[in-house]
Amino acid sequence: MKRRTALKFAAALALTTSLATGAVCAETIKIGAAAPKTGPLAGGAAVSQWPNVTLWAAQVNERGGLNVGGTMMPVEIIEYDDQTNPGETIKAIQRLATQDEVNFIVSPYGTGLVVAAAPIFARYGYPLIAVSAITDQQPALSKQFPDMFFTLGTTSALAEDTVKILTDMREAGQLGNKIAMVNVADAFGIELADVARGKFNEAGFEIVYDSSYPLGTQDLSPVIKGAKAAAPDAYVAWSYPPDTFALTEQAVIEDLQVQAFYTAVATPFPAFGARFGAAANGVMGPGGVNVDDARFQEYAKAHEAVTGAKPDFWASATTYASLEIFEQSIEAVGLDRKAVADHLRTGTFDTVLGPISFDENNNNQAFWTVGQWQDGVFKGVASRNRDGSVPVILKDGWQ
Amino acid sequence: MDILITGLLLGGTYALIAMGLNLQYGVARIMNLANGEMLVAGGFAAFWMYTAGQISPFLTIFLLAPLTFVLNWLIYRIMLQPLVKRAKSRGQLETDSILATFGLSFVMVGLMLSVFGGDYFNYSYLARPIVIVGDTFALNRVAAFLAAVVICGALYLWLNHSRAGLSIRAIAVAPDSARLVGINVTHLAALAFGLGGAVTAVGGALLSTYLTLDASTGVIFTLKALIIVIMGGVGDVRGTIIAALLLGIVETLVASLLDPGLTLAAAYTLFILILLFRPQGLCGKKPT
Amino acid sequence: MTGTDIRNLILSAIALGICALLPLSGSGYWLSIGVTIAMFTVLATSWALFSGPTHYISLATAAFFGVGTYVTGLGFETLPFWSLIGIAGVIGAVLAALVGLATLRLSGVYFVIFTLGLAELVRQVITWFQNKSGQKGLYVLTDISEAGIYWMLLSLATAVFLTGWLIGRSRLGFALRIIGDDETVAVHSGINSALSKVLLFMVPGSVAAMTGAILAPRYVYIEPSLAFAPMLSFQVVIMALLGGAGRLWGPLVGVIPFTLLWESISSNFPQQTTLLLGVAFLIIVYALPRGFVGLLDDLRHRTRARMAEGVA
Numbered sequence: 001m002k003r004r005t006a007l008k009f010a011a012a013l014a015l016t017t018s019l020a021t022g023a024v025c026a027e028t029i030k031i032g033a034a035a036p037k038t039g040p041l042a043g044g045a046a047v048s049q050w051p052n053v054t055l056w057a058a059q060v061n062e063r064g065g066l067n068v069g070g071t072m073m074p075v076e077i078i079e080y081d082d083q084t085n086p087g088e089t090i091k092a093i094q095r096l097a098t099q100d101e102v103n104f105i106v107s108p109y110g111t112g113l114v115v116a117a118a119p120i121f122a123r124y125g126y127p128l129i130a131v132s133a134i135t136d137q138q139p140a141l142s143k144q145f146p147d148m149f150f151t152l153g154t155t156s157a158l159a160e161d162t163v164k165i166l167t168d169m170r171e172a173g174q175l176g177n178k179i180a181m182v183n184v185a186d187a188f189g190i191e192l193a194d195v196a197r198g199k200f201n202e203a204g205f206e207i208v209y210d211s212s213y214p215l216g217t218q219d220l221s222p223v224i225k226g227a228k229a230a231a232p233d234a235y236v237a238w239s240y241p242p243d244t245f246a247l248t249e250q251a252v253i254e255d256l257q258v259q260a261f262y263t264a265v266a267t268p269f270p271a272f273g274a275r276f277g278a279a280a281n282g283v284m285g286p287g288g289v290n291v292d293d294a295r296f297q298e299y300a301k302a303h304e305a306v307t308g309a310k311p312d313f314w315a316s317a318t319t320y321a322s323l324e325i326f327e328q329s330i331e332a333v334g335l336d337r338k339a340v341a342d343h344l345r346t347g348t349f350d351t352v353l354g355p356i357s358f359d360e361n362n363n364n365q366a367f368w369t370v371g372q373w374q375d376g377v378f379k380g381v382a383s384r385n386r387d388g389s390v391p392v393i394l395k396d397g398w399q
Numbered sequence: 400m401d402i403l404i405t406g407l408l409l410g411g412t413y414a415l416i417a418m419g420l421n422l423q424y425g426v427a428r429i430m431n432l433a434n435g436e437m438l439v440a441g442g443f444a445a446f447w448m449y450t451a452g453q454i455s456p457f458l459t460i461f462l463l464a465p466l467t468f469v470l471n472w473l474i475y476r477i478m479l480q481p482l483v484k485r486a487k488s489r490g491q492l493e494t495d496s497i498l499a500t501f502g503l504s505f506v507m508v509g510l511m512l513s514v515f516g517g518d519y520f521n522y523s524y525l526a527r528p529i530v531i532v533g534d535t536f537a538l539n540r541v542a543a544f545l546a547a548v549v550i551c552g553a554l555y556l557w558l559n560h561s562r563a564g565l566s567i568r569a570i571a572v573a574p575d576s577a578r579l580v581g582i583n584v585t586h587l588a589a590l591a592f593g594l595g596g597a598v599t600a601v602g603g604a605l606l607s608t609y610l611t612l613d614a615s616t617g618v619i620f621t622l623k624a625l626i627i628v629i630m631g632g633v634g635d636v637r638g639t640i641i642a643a644l645l646l647g648i649v650e651t652l653v654a655s656l657l658d659p660g661l662t663l664a665a666a667y668t669l670f671i672l673i674l675l676f677r678p679q680g681l682c683g684k685k686p687t
Numbered sequence: 688m689t690g691t692d693i694r695n696l697i698l699s700a701i702a703l704g705i706c707a708l709l710p711l712s713g714s715g716y717w718l719s720i721g722v723t724i725a726m727f728t729v730l731a732t733s734w735a736l737f738s739g740p741t742h743y744i745s746l747a748t749a750a751f752f753g754v755g756t757y758v759t760g761l762g763f764e765t766l767p768f769w770s771l772i773g774i775a776g777v778i779g780a781v782l783a784a785l786v787g788l789a790t791l792r793l794s795g796v797y798f799v800i801f802t803l804g805l806a807e808l809v810r811q812v813i814t815w816f817q818n819k820s821g822q823k824g825l826y827v828l829t830d831i832s833e834a835g836i837y838w839m840l841l842s843l844a845t846a847v848f849l850t851g852w853l854i855g856r857s858r859l860g861f862a863l864r865i866i867g868d869d870e871t872v873a874v875h876s877g878i879n880s881a882l883s884k885v886l887l888f889m890v891p892g893s894v895a896a897m898t899g900a901i902l903a904p905r906y907v908y909i910e911p912s913l914a915f916a917p918m919l920s921f922q923v924v925i926m927a928l929l930g931g932a933g934r935l936w937g938p939l940v941g942v943i944p945f946t947l948l949w950e951s952i953s954s955n956f957p958q959q960t961t962l963l964l965g966v967a968f969l970i971i972v973y974a975l976p977r978g979f980v981g982l983l984d985d986l987r988h989r990t991r992a993r994m995a996e997g998v999a
Contacts, residue, residue, distance in 0.1 A: 036517075037512065037517055038508055038509075038512060038517070038614070038615045039615050040615065042512075042517040042613060042614065042615045043517060043518060043519040043613035043615070045517065046516055046517035046518040046519075046613075047518060047519075050517075084615075182659070185660050211658060211659050211660060212658075212659065212660035213654070213659040213660060213662065214660060214662060214663040214664070216619050216663070217654075217659070217662060217663065218409065218412060218413075218610065218623075219405070219408070219409040219412070219540075219647075219650070219651070219654075220659075221405055221536075221537070222402075222405065222651055222654035222655045222659060223654065223659050225401070225405075225655065226654075226655060226659070241519055241611065242519070242610070242611040242612075242616075245519075245521055245611040246609075246610070246611065249523075249526055249537070249609065250537070252526060253526065253527070253528045253535060253536070253537045254528070254535055255528065255535070266519070269519075271518070271519060271520075271521070275521060275522065275523055276523070277523075309518070
């Protein structure tokens with residue numbers, strides 16, 4: 001008899017605890033995030049990805065949470081380090097979907113890792129709002145994975161708009177006809193250089209120096225010296241973070257006199273402006289934002305206050321916008337993932353970058369393509385369907 | 400001439416990357432896979448001193464060298480010596496040290512990540528042009544090259560003309576016989592390991608004046624250092640210097656005259672060719 | 688074939704059958720861990736087939752693996768998938784034979800670093816070609832499921848174990864054991880040590896290339912920095928050595944606990960994953976000087992001793 005009572009008691013206890021924890025779970029929205037904290041892409045993710053996840057969660061919870069059908073539910077972030085290894089990304093997303101049973105998952109970081117995770121998102125019905133995945137394969141990918149969305153633009157748009165900016169400068173009589181172009185020999189650089197090469201030729205530019213260098217090259221001075229010997233009017237490098245710094249430093253040292261100077265990933269990082277100071281003035285790169293926009297300024301301020309670091313002028317705000325999109329979609333249709341995915345397809349979202357909506361290929365049609373350092377800020381100079389771009393300035397020496 | 404000097408400067412960088420590992424592997428017989436992390440840690444220290452206190456990396460190294468020497472000496476005494484004692488054969492030690500230092504490299508990446516974060520770090524130091532026989536070069540690279548010359552020169556003199564140095568060379572050549580003639584192998588191996596670590600960390604501090612690093616980049620330097628040490632021949636300072644300079648010049652030649660896209664391919668081809676024709680490396684002793 | 692052999696074969700077949708049922712459990716999570724375990728079992732076991740008896744530590748796994756993923760990446764639209772695995776296997780074997788022939792004169796650490804340099808060279812050359820041809824990133828969009836990949840890896844693992852078992856019983860295996868013990872003795876007793884080593888080196892080369900070809904659809908996006916990541920070579924070595932490279936099943940008992948440990952650290956300590964993985968390595972190295980095989984042997988001896996005591 002006694003034993004039975006004890007058993008009953010235990011069962012009741014177990015039931016209440018499980019109910020209690022169940023109740024707690026129901027009150028928070030679990031958001032999963034897996035991206036590099038270590039490995040080759042960790043440096044980029046530490047700037048553009050992780051701080052925004054932290055910032056967004058802090059801001060939402062400060063407001064009391066997300067409004068789901070009238071109840072305020074705080075968000076809980078579950079994060080994993082995928083070590084820049086696609087195998088680990090796959091495992092981490094699996095874990096988030098099946099073990100942690102999170103409500104939504106933030107996109108991984110870097111084209112290769114995002115695309116490797118896409119099948120898992122699709123299998124468990126999680127919508128994927130990709131940010132740091134720039135590709136021309138968007139139609140094919142969104143056909144295979146109907147709930148995969150793209151925000152940061154396409155390879156072609158980035159390359160085309162860069163060529164267009166230079167063409168406009170030439171038409172205005174600011175720039176000669178000779179282009180020096182280099183690229184990092186990795187998928188990203190190869191893809192961009194390939195598109196740009198065609199567009200430069202089409203626009204009647206003369207490519208006087210065209211070369212690539214391997215990832216992890218420790219001395220890029222031959223690349224700058226080679227370009228300098230060809231006496232170009234504009235210099236374009238489809239580069240990765242360490243090389244972006246190294247190429248620019250070499251250009252300063254060699255005093256490479258060009259009217260336009262472009263380097264790719266990491267140019268919009270605050271560290272770039274801090275590193276080169278006045279010499280950065282006039283350097284162009286991918287992305288850009290409307291820095292005069294009050295929304296962006298407010299975001300940048302909050303970013304610095306919460307995470308202790310400034311946002312970059314490209315993927316940071318877009319990453320944050322992707323979370324705002326989730327936020328608005330959840331508040332509109334609730335926690336049902338299918339409903340959210342459908343809502344993403346049709347809705348228009350008011351983000352820090354301005355309105356975002358997705359076309360029939362799940363592609364965001366409004367994004368920044370080219371930015372330029374002007375007086376210590378990286379301002380957008382070209383975009384697709386975005387307001388607030390400023391006129392481009394000539395690269396006037398390195399002082 | 401321009402290519403030659405650029406190549407030499409790059410070679411100096413490579414010598415800084417590889418010299419410490421050569422001491423550690425050649426004498427202490429530890430294939431230290433955490434070598435690159437020690438280099439990045441040195442770079443972090445220089446970065447921090449420079450941004451926080453405007454202290455020149457060339458001063459930081461005088462503080463860094465004794466600190467990292469002690470640290471590496473302790474690593475050897477505490478972590479690696481038990482493995483050396485336990486190992487029944489050379490192969491066993493090689494296996495164990497690969498496993499242990501691989502673990503150590505993870506630990507160091509993790510520590511640097513939690514202390515400094517995962518962000519890229521670099522700073523502008525001596526990023527000015529300097530003209531040498533009509534061509535411009537980066538002053539920070541030239542300065543690091545000169546430091547490399549001083550470090551390598553000092554090491555060479557010390558190894559060849561001091562008693563401790565001679566004993567260390569004796570261990571590198573024949574560890575068992577060295578013991579027989581009354582050389583305290585354990586003591587000197589710890590010394591060499593500590594010294595190697597200090598050289599690597601100092602190299603990292605110098606490199607950080609012109610390379611962009613982050614907590615995870617160490618492995619790139621470990622790989623490069625392994626290649627250079629093996630190419631030059633294990634346990635020989637001259638070999639490492641020659642291999643580093645050769646690699647620097649060949650990479651620059653290919654980048655300037657052929658295609659920058661092939662620099663690393665050329666470097667590895669050179670490495671493989673050298674091993675095919677000299678299996679013991681450029682200056683290595685033939686295994687007996 | 689002795690009675691023990693038959694018993695072992697039957698037990699292995701049963702174990703394999705149970706493993707093959709994993710995808711039917713419906714848990715995608717355990718399936719993804721299963722794929723990881725199967726992948727490293729294949730790579731580490733085949734690695735140990737060569738490195739166990741010869742004591743040569745090869746860091747070329749990533750080179751062969753990367754070549755395999757590129758075979759699938761370039762050919763999956765024109766050729767049936769199974770043929771790509773075969774092609775990758777052949778290319779891997781040929782490449783391994785070339786490397787083997789080139790590295791005959793190298794010993795010890797020179798061989799280790801040579802294979803490392805080789806992996807990087809292959810990666811550089813492929814990157815350069817990709818750049819020259821303007822070949823964009825390769826997207827392997829197929830409908831091959833994770834379960835399909837798992838079964839293919841499991842079949843490959845079976846093939847590797849059978850190969851290993853057959854080698855162990857063959858003249859080649861005998862020759863290799865002698866080479867491993869003392870190469871001079873081997874040469875004097877008329878063993879063609881060079882040929883034996885090259886033949887054996889072709890096994891891990893071919894297997895790693897096939898593994899890469901099988902896994903390419905899982906990674907979807909193929910680029911050199913991911914396909915040729917040197918970390919893979921190190922992971923394989925670490926797992927095989929932690930298990931014990933001296934026995935056919937040694938790597939397996941390294942891979943399973945290691946993968947589970949890796950998984951539990953990654954899931955429980957997302958902020959300090961790398962740090963704790965390193966600490967775990969160090970503990971294993973110091974606590975298990977002879978790998979998991981040594982641990983199991985000790986346990987077996989102890990139970991036997993205790994049983995003997997019990998009988999006495």
